[in-house]
Amino acid sequence: MSATSLYVDRGTWIHRLDARSTLAFVLAIFVSGYIFDDPRFAAVPLVVAFVSLLAVGGWPNFKRLSPIVAALFxxxxxxxxxxxxxGGPTVIDVGPLVLSERELLFALGRSERIAVFIVGGLLFVTTTSNEEIVSGMRQIGIPFAFCFAVGTALRLFPTFIDAAGTVKQAQEARGLDLSDGNLIERLRSFVPLLVPVFMTAFRNVNTQSMALEARGFDTRRDRTFYGASSMGGVDWVVTVASLVVIVGVVGLRLAGYGTL
Amino acid sequence: MREILTMWRDTRMIMLVAVVAAVYAAVLIPFQTFQIIPGITSIRPANVFPVIFGIMFGPAAAWGSAIGNLIGDIFGGTFGPGSVGGFVGNFTFGLVGYKLWGNLTPLSSRVEPDFRENAGVQLGEYAIIAVAASAACAVIIAWVVDLLGLVPFAVLGPTILINNSIAAVVLGPPLLYLTYPRLKEMGLLYPDLLRAEDLSSAGSNLNPIAAWGLVVVPLVWLGVGFFLSTGAGAGLTSVTALGAVGIVVLAACTVIVGERLSTIVGRA
Structure with a gap:
C-alpha cells in the first residue's frame, strides 16, 4: 500500500475476480446495508464486508480510516x-437526553449503514487496482474517452501530490506558514502553494495532447486494453449470487423484515 | 448544452479533464485548513478549483471536478453510494461558473475574469457565482446523501455550502488574477479549444432569467430543504420531493443559459 493508493496486491479470490464481479459483490453489500433500518439486520452486511476486508489484507486501510469511520458512526x-x-419505551433518560427505543435503534441502524458503505467501498478499492477499475468501466460500457480521462487522472494524481509536497516544502523554506493566523489568513497563505502546483500541471497539456494525436489517439474508435480480463466461471457465480442477494434482501424488506 | 458531450471529441479538452481531475484530487486530499468536525468536514483550499476552472475551462472543468472528487473518494477511503452524489454535485460545482460568468445582468462586469479591469464589479460577480456554485453542489450532495439515509439534509447542506463558499470566495480572485493571463496565453481557455458551433448561445431572451435562476434555485432549495428536513416525520418524503423538483429546475436553467466568455474574449 502506497501513500497514494489503497490497493493491496494479494492473490485472494476476491482479488482475482473481474472488476465487474467485484462491483456486483460490493453492490450487494451496499444494497443490503441500505435496505434495512433495523440495526440487527444492517449488522449482517457490515460483518460480511468487514470479514471480507480482513480476509483480503485490508486491515491497514481500515486502521488508517478508522478515525473517520468512528467519527461518522x-x-x-x-x-x-x-x-x-x-416510539416504544424510553431507554435513555439522563438530564436533557431522553431517547426512546425507536430513536436509538434508528440512529444505530443509520450509523451501521454509514459503516457498511465505507467498509464496502474500502473492500472494492483494496482489491481492485486503478487499471482494473478503468478497464472494468470500459467493459460495462462507459465511453472510452471518459475511461481514458479517468485513467490519465489516476496516473497523474500521485505525480501532482508529490509536486504539491515539493512546492510546500520549498515555500515553507522561504517562510510560508500554513498553520498560523485566522481562517482567511490561513486560506490566503495557500495562494503561493496552489499557483505553482496547477501552473506546472497545465503547462504540459498542449504537448501531451500533441503527443497523443501523433500516436493516432482517436476517442471514437474501439480501443483495446493490455490487461483486459474476461468473466470466468467464478466471476459469473459471484455476480449471479450477488444479484440473488439483492433480490432476496429487497424481498425481505417488502415482506416487512428489517423495518422499525 | 451539447458542448458537455461534444467536448469529448477534442484531445486537449480530454487532457484538460484529466489534469483538472488530478490537480483537484491532489490538493483535495492532503491540504486542509480548519477542521470543522474532525474526520468529517474541514475547509479545504481545493474547493476553489471547480469554480475558477469552470470559468476558464468550461465543460472540461465540470467533468474534471466530478472525476477529481471521485478519485478523492477512492483514495480517501470514502468511495461508496454517496460518491454518486459527489460526482453529480461536483460536476455542477464546475459547470455553474462556466454558465454564469458574464451572464448576471445587470451586475455582470462583462470583462475577462482577470481582476485587472473593473475589479470591484468583478469581485461582486465572482462572489455571487462562487456562492451559487457552492450552493448547487451542496444541495445535490446533501439531497443524495439524505436519500441514502446517511446524513440529514439539514446537517450536510449548510455545511458543504459554507465549506465550499469560503475557500472559493477567498482564494478565487487572487488565483484568477495570477493565472488567467498565463492560461489564456497558453491557449487553454475553452473558447480557444471548443468549436464555435459547439458553444451554447447566450442570445435567448430567457438567458438572464435562467442565469439568475441558477443563483436563486439552489439557495431556495437549501433554505426550504433545511426547514423540511428539520420537521421530523414527514420530512424525508418532503426533502426527496423537493430535491426532485429542484434538480429538474436546476437542469432546465443550465440548459437555457448560454456561455458568455467566448463573446467577451472575442472568439465567437
Missing amino acids: VVGLIVWPLFTGP
Missing part, C-alpha cells in the same frame, strides 16, 4: 435521533 448516533419520531 458517532455523528450518526447523535444526529439521527433529532430527525426521527419517538
